[in-house]
Amino acid sequence: MRALGLALSYAASGLVLLAAAAGAIAAAGCDPAAAAAGFARGAFGSVYGLSEVVVRATPLALAGLGVALGFRAGFFNIGSEGQIYLGAAGATATALLFPGLPPWALAPLCLLAGAAAGGAWAAVPGLLKARFGLSEAINTIMFNYIAINLVGILVRTLLKDPANPLPMSPRLPEASFLPVIVPGTRLHAGFLLALASAAFVAVLIGWTKAGFRMRAVGLAPRAAAACGISVAGNVLLASTLSGALAGLAGASEIAGVHHRLLEGISPGFGYLAIIVALLGRNRPAGVVASALGIAALQVGSTAMQRSAGVPTSIAWIIMGLLVALILARPTLFRSLIGAEGGKR
């Protein structure tokens, strides 16, 4: 009975979402049926379409894992976007500094540098929270602006390609590239890295003492402190790891897709990562699944624009509504599912 109600509440949410999407498409003066067909073909209709979904999902999954890890330890990292930018800058700088290294050394080194840069960037708001109790939600947002514009300066100065008038870095040495894993597509090894990271986070959170301490601090900081678990230390650790995963996302975008640093290297992956973590209920497998779902929505809506002339803004409208529905579902459909309390 309860399971049925739960399923019904999800189905009802889905229906509301579909109806809203169809309404918005019709309002834009397009044919919803043609749009739907274009969406499905674009995202799932070909190997290339599918590979594009996975390419998109890779940074979302990595950054989403970071956000989820932070959430579990009570660190609300809204700053993935900035950490992605710094991770990308770190990877680029490393590749340009050591162009002579062989591929087996340079590519991992770039990823490592990206993770380190993202982690260090997130550790600052982490330290401010741990030491002075300052709100990390606000500080990480502010750090986004700093990071994004820092990269803007870097691509015009230190990392600029002298041969190109545009603000971008030179093309990186091929030794820094992540290998393509499906020939004929852009699908690169970054996705395997995301899967490995998901496994790492799952083991860390669920099976290690360090993860146990972080969870305790996230759920009940005072009780953890009274049991001798360092709240400050674990907040700092969680913020650093969270930022490192976002930095890895930025490095993987550089080494796997763009092969040079540009302004606007992330079209809001860091913000989407928050939605991804939320949809995935902060669980690693859930985060990977929801990253794939969000990526499909984006890739599909791009195809929808090509085939039926529907503006891609629809995808953002649907995502906004999706989050609102997920948050409101337990109260909206209370009569169906009863109180859904306690368990997390």
Added chain:
Amino acid sequence: MALLSMRRIRKSFGGTVANDDISIDVEAGEIRALLGENGAGKTTLMNILYGLYEADSGELFWKGRELGAHSPRESIAAGLGMVHQHFMLVPTLTVSQNVTLGLKSAGHPFPDRRKLDAKLAALSRLYGLDAPPAAKVASLSLGEQQRVEILKLLYRGAELLILDEPTAVLTPREAESFLAVLKRLKAEGHAVILITHRIAEVLQAADAITVLRGGRKVAELAAAEASPEELSRLMIGREVAKAGRARHGAASPSATTRTAASPAALRLDSVRLSERGREKLSGISLEVHGGEILGIAGIDGNGQRELAECVLGLRRSGSGSVRFGGSSVEGKGVAARARLGLAYVPDDRHRDGLVLDMDLAENFALKSLDRPGLRGRLFLNRSRLAAAAAEAIRDYGIKASGPSSGARLLSGGNQQKLILARELAGSPSIVVVSQPTRGLDVGAAEFVRERLIERRDAGAAILLISADLDEILALSDRIAVMHRGRLSESLANDEGLDLTRLGLLMAGEGAETPA
């Protein structure tokens, strides 16, 4: 005819009777003290009067007319006003804005503030309630804020003022001027009900005294006829205390035969602690030896929590020293102190004791992660943790479906047993327990007390902090009283214990020398 008459009021919450057949009359121009320990039913009775609770049975007459079910809003309209223990003021607004908040003053919604201020100033002068109308409430001292609360009631035409522990937050000088205000109120014909546990104040200010104990009215007398000793005896209830003590017997032999040369298991020397400009602990010194229980009695909020957390290492004292077994633990954190054999049972189990969203095994593991026996430096040994928790469930009779059931789903008694199992697991040599049986049913409370006695007899030094005097009397070998951040000398809990003296110490009267 009495201004207020409450007749045979009865109120219970779940199974506990908070007010049992209480009747009380208040005349105009009378200051009536409602005296009793924590949990005697004072606040419940006043909340019924004010309309926050509805009585199960009984009648309420205001100026001769029956007042049935009523809301606080109706109480205010009728001329009843209450100042709560925690003030209800908006800190960012001025005094005059707070006083007129929610009223439609002349010119609403753009009242003439200057006129209101003048009216307020006149009221201030009349009652000697000095409060600058244009000052922001956030900038006022607690004593001034209290005057604003009283002004607020008078401005709204209150004829009867209910004041809940009004001097609890005041400095001695502020308390003095507060008593002067009470006299002015009386002179102007207002009636006042003073909820308090401070005997000295009652004798100074009140006309008549009603003493409550355990939800019942035990005495009603004129202040002129009362003595502090008698009030103290009425409040505490000698026979209850005696019965409690008989259960557990006296100190263990090890406590009585200890040599003076061996250092105390736990020793504090003039520990001071200030937070946000207020002194929480003013030079606490105490000693607890292995095999004895030192009971810290006293009303909640007199620094007990701060004391416990200074021993725990969660707060750092400003000065003074804490020693475990003769060596200083200065600079050592919570974990280091726990490794030295310290266990802690906090008063707020939901916030400080348990991670409610974790399961039983995980909660049990919170403190034992680094203990040898849980092999593996990196990984959790889940089966080992579950086995340890299952053992605790069996040994402590915790009612749960198993180690993987959520801590949130346990009853209060079982949650406390879980904490106790975790804290006593490493055979600690020092145990700090705070309100160990608060909110527990009789069976669970008895279980908890037996475990503590068991630990003491095994040689642990136990610091027992409790606002429940019966509990203190039943368990402690020695008793000291905490009052406003100070600790009294300790009294041996034997046949010669002077209960009257204990009551006076709890009310803040008596010599304050180190325990």
